[in-house]
Amino acid sequence: xxxxxxxxxxxxxxxxxxxxxxxxxxxxxxxxxxxxxxxxxxxxxxxxxxxxxxxxxxxxxxxxxxxxxxxxxxxxxxxxxxxxxxxxxxxxxxxxxxxxxxxxxxxxxxxxxxxxxxxxxxxxxxxxxxxxxxxxxxxxxxxxxxxxxxxxxxxxxxxxxxxxxxxxxxxxxxxxxxxxxxxxxxxxxxxxxxxxxxxxxxxxxxxxxxxxxxxxxxxxxxxxxxxxxxxxxxxxxxxxxxxxxxxxxxxx
Ligand code: 13P
Numbered sequence: 360x361x362x363x364x365x366x367x368x369x370x371x372x373x374x375x376x377x378x379x380x381x382x383x384x385x386x387x388x389x390x391x392x393x394x395x396x397x398x399x400x401x402x403x404x405x406x407x408x409x410x411x412x413x414x415x416x417x418x419x420x421x422x423x424x425x426x427x428x429x430x431x432x433x434x435x436x437x438x439x440x441x442x443x444x445x446x447x448x449x450x451x452x453x454x455x456x457x458x459x460x461x462x463x464x465x466x467x468x469x470x471x472x473x474x475x476x477x478x479x480x481x482x483x484x485x486x487x488x489x490x491x492x493x494x495x496x497x498x499x500x501x502x503x504x505x506x507x508x509x510x511x512x513x514x515x516x517x518x519x520x521x522x523x524x525x526x527x528x529x530x531x532x533x534x535x536x537x538x539x540x541x542x543x544x545x546x547x548x549x550x551x552x553x554x555x556x557x558x559x560x561x562x563x564x565x566x567x568x569x570x571x572x573x574x575x576x577x578x579x580x581x582x583x584x585x586x587x588x589x590x591x592x593x594x595x596x597x598x599x600x601x602x603x604x605x606x607x608x609x610x611x
């Protein structure tokens with residue numbers, strides 16, 4: 360059965376204390392209101408991982424880092440390896456976010472190294488893809504996104520590919536308050552699922568969780584999640600408020 364996943368991406372927000380309080384508030388709301396059959400993940404800064412893991416019920420909520428190093432270990436000042444993330448008790452790592460690609464020059468080659476290390480260390484990558492506005496305006500968004508997948512996760516073995524969660528995040532919708540329409544989200548998610556079916560077969564495609572990200576909030580989650588190929592969300596701004604985040608979780 361395909362899993363529904365709602366993951367928060369806190370980005371570079373919250374001090375350690377604020378982050379732990381936010382995680383505890385989400386944990387408390389889930390214990391009170393439930394999360395139906397939704398897998399909930401909190402994507403925190405590296406500095407918060409251990410404390411957040413310790414502050415919540417990790418059977419109910421998973422924890423993700425927002426990145427990991429492209430090298431296993433060694434003289435790479437400032438980097439945090441996949442093994443280090445795993446050692447905090449975290450289970451997920453967000454990879455390929457457009458902000459990492461755009462501001463930190465992450466190429467498909469770098470992402471392939473990160474994917475391999477994440478998988479070797481037993482982390483579940485939440486792999487992001489998505490097109491910029493000029494590509495959307497040119498109408499070539501599907502080719503653009505499928506190419507991102509072909510250069511990276513479509514190179515994995517079927518066994519490894521099946522471990523991933525994929526997030527479609529149109530860059531023009533991230534942090535802008537502009538959300539993809541449900542038709543735009545469904546069109547892309549269906550195209551991604553069809554491409555997966557071509558590459559790995561219909562059964563694998565049917566099992567993959569495809570999340571939508573980009574100004575998804577408590578008001579629009581319901582409509583977005585109603586699409587047959589949208590299996591949840593990767594939530595930025597709205598994941599920083601426990602009340603909003605729980606509403607998104609319960610939008611199913
Ligand atoms: P917003 O929800 O703030 O638009 O961010 C989306 C995102 O980038 C999640 O990874």
